Amino acid sequence: ETGVTQSPTHLIKTRGQQVTLRCSSQSGHNTVSWYQQALGQGPQFIFQYYREEENGRGNFPPRFSGLQFPNYSSELNVNALELDDSALYLCASSSQSQGLDGYTFGSGTRLTVV
Amino acid sequence: DQQVKQNSPSLSVQEGRISILNCDYTNSMFDYFLWYKKYPAEGPTFLISISSIKDKNEDGRFTVFLNKSAKHLSLHIVPSQPGDSAVYFCAASAREGAQKLVFGQGTRLTINP
Numbered sequence: 062e063t064g065v066t067q068s069p070t071h072l073i074k075t076r077g078q079q080v081t082l083r084c085s086s087q088s089g090h091n092t093v094s095w096y097q098q099a100l101g102q103g104p105q106f107i108f109q110y111y112r113e114e115e116n117g118r119g120n121f122p123p124r125f126s127g128l129q130f131p132n133y134s135s136e137l138n139v140n141a142l143e144l145d146d147s148a149l150y151l152c153a154s155s156s157q158s159q160g161l162d163g164y165t166f167g168s169g170t171r172l173t174v175v
Numbered sequence: 176d177q178q179v180k181q182n183s184p185s186l187s188v189q190e191g192r193i194s195i196l197n198c199d200y201t202n203s204m205f206d207y208f209l210w211y212k213k214y215p216a217e218g219p220t221f222l223i224s225i226s227s228i229k230d231k232n233e234d235g236r237f238t239v240f241l242n243k244s245a246k247h248l249s250l251h252i253v254p255s256q257p258g259d260s261a262v263y264f265c266a267a268s269a270r271e272g273a274q275k276l277v278f279g280q281g282t283r284l285t286i287n288p
Contacts, residue, residue: 103181
């Protein structure tokens with residue numbers, strides 16, 4: 062059983078650019094959630110995808126968008142990057158049947174905006 | 176608006192002793208609580224959870240206590256081991272709607288030999 066994998070592990074972007082982060086969910090999981098963890102803070106919920114539809118969104122502007130694919134993998138896109146977008150982006154996969162205890166996080170993508 | 180708070184950024188405990196990590200919440204709609212452990216360069220890993228219908232849940236060396244009236248939960252680790260050194264996050268969820276977690280800021284636990 063493979064876990065949640067995220068790519069890339071690190072990247073550096075310039076303010077104003079766009080970025081796409083990728084996540085492969087754990088086998089058997091049909092729900093993907095994205096979190097932003099700023100330095101010294103806990104992860105903050107960005108949004109969740111279930112069956113390729115957005116299923117809940119946190120307090121993030123529309124320039125944060127996502128996709129879920131038929132194989133349940135997912136992308137997080139951020140447009141018009143700002144310096145404050147520098148953070149660790151975590152993806153978590155889960156299944157409706159396993160509930161919250163089955164929430165499995167990837168190791169994250171460290172985004173630095175300069 | 177910080178709905179889940181971990182007021183101790185760090186905690187240092189001697190090996191073999193009890194570690195107690197605390198967490199407070201403000202949203203009375205939260206009815207499920209989880210603790211995660213995070214090592215550097217890894218994602219958070221699930222430790223233990225508790226439903227609001229219980230006041231205690233135990234799993235090996237880890238016990239979580241929930242005081243609903245005080246909106247407070249705590250994680251007890253006994254005995255503490257060097258491998259327990261990590262950042263611990265408290266998280267809460269309201270069962271209605273998306274499987275969304277609201278996290279505290281984390282507490283860095285250091286176990287000293």
